[in-house]
Amino acid sequence: MAGTFELYTDASGEYRFRLKASNGQVIAASQGYTTKAAAKIGIDSVRTHAADADLVDQTE
Numbered sequence: 503m504a505g506t507f508e509l510y511t512d513a514s515g516e517y518r519f520r521l522k523a524s525n526g527q528v529i530a531a532s533q534g535y536t537t538k539a540a541a542k543i544g545i546d547s548v549r550t551h552a553a554d555a556d557l558v559d560q561t562e
């Protein structure tokens with residue numbers, strides 16, 4: 503089973519999303535967005551760019 507994006511409103515009324523793994527663990531959380539449409543664009547951006555994202559190891 504693939505991960506799931508959950509779109510919700512926070513206590514201040516902003517739209518946010520979180521990405522959950524198939525086991526229910528949250529593996530990513532978004533910033534707040536003022537509109538639902540903007541949050542959906544954020545989800546699409548993660549879907550588009552995360553597969554090709556580079557790893558920058560700043561622990562070295």
